[in-house]
Amino acid sequence: MSVLVLVEPGEELSLQAISLARDLGGPLHALSVGEAVTGLGAYGVETLHVAEHDGLSAYAPAAWAACLEQLIDQVAPDAVVAAGTNRGNEVLGHLAARRELPFAANCIAVGSDGTVTRVRWGGSLLEEARIDSDLKLLTVAPHMVEATTLNGGEATVERLEAALDDADLTVRVVEHAETPTAGVSLAEAKVVVSGGRGVGSADGFGMLEELAGLLNAAVGCSRVVTMAGWRPHTDQVGQTGTKVAPDLYIACGISGATQHIAGCKGAKKILAINSDAEAPILASADYAVIGDLAEIVPAITAELRKARS
C-alpha cells in the first residue's frame, strides 16, 4: 500500500490532505509541480517528486494530471489524494477522466475498506460512499481535517522529468491580471457584518457599512441579496459564494438557509439579528438579538461610538 498526494506550493489545505492521506496507510509520496515544497517530511511524506518541464511555468490542469499519471506508473500507489481546492478538484477530475476511474471529491474520512465520507451541499450534508476501483482518487474537503505533524525527518526529493504532449498544454494560464483590492477582504476579515433579505434594499446596507467601518469589518450578504442585485456577487457568503472564518459573524436579517450556513459556519462566533425568534439562523448562532435590525444596528453603532469617546 502506498499513497500519492498532489501538493500545491504555499497551500495550507495540502497539509490537511496529507494528514488524511496518512489514514490510508503505506509510504507517502508527494508531487509538486515546478517547484519543491519544503517541510513535508514532518507531515509524513517520505518522497517528494518535483515535476519539471518548460511547459509547466504556467498552470495547466491536464499537464498536472499527466505528471500524476507518470508517477502512478512509477510508484504504483493505491490512492491519489489532493486538497479540495479549485485546482485539486480540477486536476483529479482530469486524472479521473484520463484513466476512466471513479473520483470522490471533498472527503472528510477514509476507511480501509475503500469507503469514504464526503461532503454534499457545501458541507450541510454528508455522504458515505464506496469507490469501486483498485486505484482510489479523492480530494479532501477544506478545513474539515486537521493538519498534524509526525516526528518525520526530511522528505527525499526526486526530480520528475515530465513527459508532456502538446494536448496537455492546450489549456494553460496565458495571462494573470491583478485586481486592485480596497478595504478588508471578506475571506480574511476578523469581523464580517452581513445582511440578508431583512435589510430590505440596497440602501439598507448603509447602516451595515457604518457598523463595519467601526469594527474594521468586511460587509457580506446572502444569496437573496446578490440575486436581487443589491450587492455584487463578490460580497456573497455561502455555498456558491465566499466561505468566511471570522472571529465574529454578524448576520443581519438573514434567515439561515443551509446555502448560507455553508459559507459562515467557519466563524468562531455568530451573532444573529433577526425579527423572527424562530428563524433557522438561531440554530446556528451563538448569540441573537430579536427585533427590527433597522433600529438595532444603528443602536450598536452608537453604543460602540459612545464606548470609545
Added chain:
Amino acid sequence: MRILVCVKRVPLTGGKMVLTADEQALETRHLGFTISPHEECGVEEAVRLVEQHGGEVTVLTLGPAEAEEQIRDSLANGGDRGVHLVTDGQEWDPQGTAAVIVETVEAEEAAGGGFDLIVFGNESADAGNYQVGIRVAYALSRPIATNLKGLSLYEGGVRCEQEVPGGRDIYELPLPAVVSVLEGINLPRYPSVPAKLRARSKPVETRSPERPAPKLEKLRLVVPPGQGKQAEILGNGPEAAPRVVEVMREIGVAG
C-alpha cells in the same frame, strides 16, 4: 453558434436537512425545486452569447419527469429547445452522467451539427462531484476550463477568466470547447410572463436512458452533527446594544 447547456434540478433546502427513512435522499415533500445555481448562470451566459453572436441554445437535463420544470424555466430565460433524459428519480453517479451526456451530444451533433460550446455549472449544489464537465470534455477530445467567472468569444476561440487571490487568471480555448462556470459570472434575468408562455410551446425532446451501475456508490446520507445549537438571546430591540458591545469586548473585536 450552437451552445449546449447542462442543468440539474435540485431542491430548495431551506433551513434544515431532513432525510428520507432509508437515508438515500433528502425528504423533499415540502420543498420547492430550482436549477442548481451555477447552472442557472450557465444558461444566462449561453443566452447572452447567442444574443450577441447569433445561434441557438439547447438545454439538456438528466432527471425525473418533474425536471421538465427546470427545462421550461431555462427556455423562458432564452433557451431555444430542450432535451430531457428522463430518470426514475434514482441518482446517477458522475461517470454514468458524463457517459449519457456524451452519447446525447454525439446524437445531437449527428442530427443538427456540432456544438461550438458546451456549458456546465462547476459543481452541482447537491452532489458536488466537480467532474462531469471534465469527463465529457475528455470523451469528446475538447479542451475544458473550470471555475469560470468570465467568458468572451474571439475568432475561433473563447477567452475564459478565473478569479484567483489578487486577480484573474486567463485561459484561451480553441472552439469547440467545454466550460464550467460559477455563479456570479452574471446576474440571471427574471423571465417575463410572455417569455414563460412562449417557453411552453418550445420543443422538448425526451429520452429514457438506462442507469449504469455506479462506480462511486452512495451508501447512505448523514446529517452532520452540530445542527440544533441554541443561540443565547442577548435582548430584544435596540435596548440590547450595550450587551452586544459587551459580548464584542469579550470576543476581542470591539476595537
